Each structure stands twice: as structure tokens, then as C-alpha cells.
Amino acid sequence: MKKILMGLMLLGATSAMAQETTSEIAPMDKYSVATNNFWSNWFVTVGGDYVASYSNQERGLGLSRNPLKSFRRSWNGDVTLGKWFTPVIGVRAKTQFMSLKNVDGRTNPSYDMVNFNVQGVFNLRNLFCGYQPGRVWNISVYAGTGFYRNLDAKHYAFMYTGGILNTFNVTKRLYINLDIYGNMALTELDDGIRTTNTGKSNFMTTKDRQAGVSLGLGVNLGKVGWSKTPDLQAINAMHKAQVEALNASLAEQQRENDKLKELMAKRQETTTTTVTEKKTVVSTPVSVFFNLNSSRIASKKDLVNVQALVEQVKANNGKVEVCGYADSKTGSADYNQKLSERRANTVAKELKKMGLNDDQIVIKPMGGVADLNPASYNRRVIVKAL
Structure with missing residues (x-):
């Protein structure tokens, strides 16, 4: 009977363990995490940009496409503010302070501009490899839209942007940001005068464009990271194995209990005989x-x-x-x-x-x-x- 009671206690402990599955003992789902509140997983970055400009006014001039040429080169800065909603999906707002070249093959004037755009960001490593809190390197792709403000020509130009974002974690909150991107203005970006040059024309060559690289530092704000959720299939399989083992243990204990009952019955018969004998002896x-x-x-x-x-x-x-x-x-x-x-x-x-x-x-x-x-x-x- 004592063993049966111990078995029931073990069953209760197993049920409690099923309700208290935690990250230390329960298998975790590689791709599933618990949602955080709104103020979690924000980030801000500050970077310096190298930008190569490509103007619609250079079409047909046969200029070198090399982004390192001095007539294309400019140095700029950017600030971004963003938030990760899941380990894979995030959004960020980026502001660039730029002095861009209008490449026309002659004077190549520069224009001071501000670029503001909003991007959707997708973390490829978390998407394909699962979320890992201690991972050093993450790579993401993004795309977005926004506008330029030409501070010299006093006009706006709508634009598209896209790129590849690399982050290298230094600490839990501090990371290095390497952003490789391209921008394209949908309307005239520089002085508003479209080219009269002749040459092969396509959608790209009729737009003002930039290719850039930004290197900077980022800081994670609020709570950082996500809590992983238990892998329910693995837990169910584990609990099934535990229940089967418990059933086998209870069956063994039942057999032991039957033996104990039989032994107690024999002992009672022996005791009765002994008492009878004692009555004769005393x-x-x-x-x-x-x-x-x-x-x-x-x-x-x-x-x-x-x-x-x-x-x-x-x-x-x-x-x-x-x-x-x-x-x-x-x-x-x-x-x-x-x-x-x-x-x-x-x-x-x-x-x-x-x-x-x-x-x-x-x-x-x-x-x-x-x-x-x-x-x-x-x-x-x-x-x-x-």
C-alpha cells in the first residue's frame, strides 16, 4: 500500500511538472517566442555614410560607373529609430543628412539634402536559423519609401530605398551597424532640370540614384530579446513517455502490493497459530x-x-x-x-x-x-x- 501511495504522489508531481514547464527543463520551440510589450526591443543607430551618386543627367556621357570616383563621392550621416515586433519583423525610420553630387559630366554641383524614409526590416538569420539570444551576427534585408528635401533647390522628391543590414553585437545593448543600401528618387532630385543628353534609356537611367554604405553604432532600448515558448509537440511526447513509465511503475508497484497482501495474510495466519499456541503455553x-x-x-x-x-x-x-x-x-x-x-x-x-x-x-x-x-x-x- 505504501508503494501505491508513493506512485500516486509521483503522478501528482508529474502533473505539476507539466504545468510548470520552464525554460530550464522544457524543450523550447526554435522558431516561436512570447510576445513582448510595446516598449520592448526598440533601437537607435547613428552612422557615417559613404555615398556614390548617379544622376539622370549623365545618361549618354559614357562616364565611369565606379562608385569610388571623386565626381560621385560624398560623405554623409544618418540616424535611425526602430523597433522589432518579432525576432524576424521590424520597422525603422531613417533620416539622412546628405550633400549629393549632381553628376552631369561638367560642373558636378553638390546639393544639401535631407532624406526621410520608413522601412520594413526582415531578419534572415532568425527567419531561417531560429532565434538565438546570444548570436553575434545578424543579417537583415529591408525596403521602404520616403522623400528627399533638396535644401538648395527648395523642392521635394519621392523615393524608394532598400538594402542589406548587418549588425554585430558587442554587448546585450550595444552593437555595430553596417548598412549597404541603394536609394532612387521617383521625381527630379537635383535642380529640377531633366537631361537633354541622348543615349540608351531605361527606368533606372532616367532617375537620380545613390548607392551607399553606412557604418555606425546602435543601442538597444527597453527590454532586449524575447522569451522562447515551449515546444508543445516535444513536451507532449516527453509527457507521454513519462506517463508510460509511470504506468509501468504503478503496475510493478501493484504486483508488489499483491505480494505484500499475500505475505500479510500468511503472517496473520501464523500470528493466529502463535496466539493459540501461547494460550496453551501460558x-x-x-x-x-x-x-x-x-x-x-x-x-x-x-x-x-x-x-x-x-x-x-x-x-x-x-x-x-x-x-x-x-x-x-x-x-x-x-x-x-x-x-x-x-x-x-x-x-x-x-x-x-x-x-x-x-x-x-x-x-x-x-x-x-x-x-x-x-x-x-x-x-x-x-x-x-x-
Whole structure:
């Protein structure tokens, strides 16, 4: 029975464990995370940009496309603010402060501009490899739209942007930002005068464009990262295995319990037989021994069998005979007679404590005897049922 109770306790513990599955013991889903509140996983970056400009006014001039040429090159800066909604999907707003070249093959004037755009960002590593909080390098792609403000020509131009964003985590909050991007104005970007040059024309060559690289530092704001969610399929499989193991354990414990019941039944039969035998034994005389020249009982253990005899006598409303003896080899006959009487009276007092009254006790002092060997065995009181 004890093992069955232990098995039930184990079942309860298993149920509690199923409810308290945590990240330390439960298998986690590689691609699933718990959602965070609005103020979690924000970020801000500041970077310096190298920008190569391509103007619609250079069409047909045969100029080099090399982005490192001085007539294309300009140095700029940018600031971004964004938020990750999931480990894969985010959004950011980017502002660029630019001095762009209008490449016309002649004067190549520069224009001071501000570019503001909003982008949707997709983290490819988390998408294909699963979210890992300690990952150092992440790569994302993004695309967005916005507008330019030409501060010199005093006009706006709508634009598209897209690129590849690399981040390298230095600490949990600080990271290095490497952004490779391209911008394209949908309307005239520079001085508003479209080219009159001839040459091969396509959608790209009729637009003002930039190719750029931004290198900077980023800071994560608010709570950083996501808590992974348990893998329910793996947990269900694990719990199924646990339940099967528990069922096997309970079956084994049930077999042990059946054996225990069988053993207890046999023991009860043996106990019944023993009690029956004791009833036969305690009806025979019981001896209580004393030390030399003493009327004090040598060992209280001798009273155990006396108690059993008394219980039988009380059950049958019978009587007992208490016969006192002394060792005839020591002391005179008169002294041994009195000593045997004192010993009998000592045992009689114990019988009264056990529930017998004077009418049920017959005292017989037998004096000194030499019935047993060694002589110490004769220093006794014999109690027997009548």
C-alpha cells in the first residue's frame, strides 16, 4: 500500500511538472517566442555614410560607373529609430543628412539634402536559423519609401530605398551597424532640370540614384530579446513517455502490493497459530527468579509470561497458585521458609497490579529446596493457573 501511495504522489508531481514547464527543463520551440510589450526591443543607430551618386543627367556621357570616383563621392550621416515586433519583423525610420553630387559630366554641383524614409526590416538569420539570444551576427534585408528635401533647390522628391543590414553585437545593448543600401528618387532630385543628353534609356537611367554604405553604432532600448515558448509537440511526447513509465511503475508497484497482501495474510495466519499456541503455553506454570538472599524480582522480564497467564485467568474468572522457593544449600530451613514466603508475597503484589484480587491468589511458601541444578534455579516463585 505504501508503494501505491508513493506512485500516486509521483503522478501528482508529474502533473505539476507539466504545468510548470520552464525554460530550464522544457524543450523550447526554435522558431516561436512570447510576445513582448510595446516598449520592448526598440533601437537607435547613428552612422557615417559613404555615398556614390548617379544622376539622370549623365545618361549618354559614357562616364565611369565606379562608385569610388571623386565626381560621385560624398560623405554623409544618418540616424535611425526602430523597433522589432518579432525576432524576424521590424520597422525603422531613417533620416539622412546628405550633400549629393549632381553628376552631369561638367560642373558636378553638390546639393544639401535631407532624406526621410520608413522601412520594413526582415531578419534572415532568425527567419531561417531560429532565434538565438546570444548570436553575434545578424543579417537583415529591408525596403521602404520616403522623400528627399533638396535644401538648395527648395523642392521635394519621392523615393524608394532598400538594402542589406548587418549588425554585430558587442554587448546585450550595444552593437555595430553596417548598412549597404541603394536609394532612387521617383521625381527630379537635383535642380529640377531633366537631361537633354541622348543615349540608351531605361527606368533606372532616367532617375537620380545613390548607392551607399553606412557604418555606425546602435543601442538597444527597453527590454532586449524575447522569451522562447515551449515546444508543445516535444513536451507532449516527453509527457507521454513519462506517463508510460509511470504506468509501468504503478503496475510493478501493484504486483508488489499483491505480494505484500499475500505475505500479510500468511503472517496473520501464523500470528493466529502463535496466539493459540501461547494460550496453551501460558496455562503451564511460569517461573519468576530471585537473587541470593533477596525477595526482589531479579528481572522484570519474567513478568511478561506471568501477565499472559493472568489475562487467561481473568478471562476465565479463575485462580492462580503462587509457590515460593528458596535455595536449601544456603541458609537454615526456618530462614528459607520465611524467605520463600516473602518471595511469594512479592509476586502476589504484582498479580494484584495486573488485575487479580486476593480471592484469586493462593500463596504457598515451600521453603528451601534442591530440585534444580544449578542451585540458583531454586530461588524462584512458580505461578500456575488452578
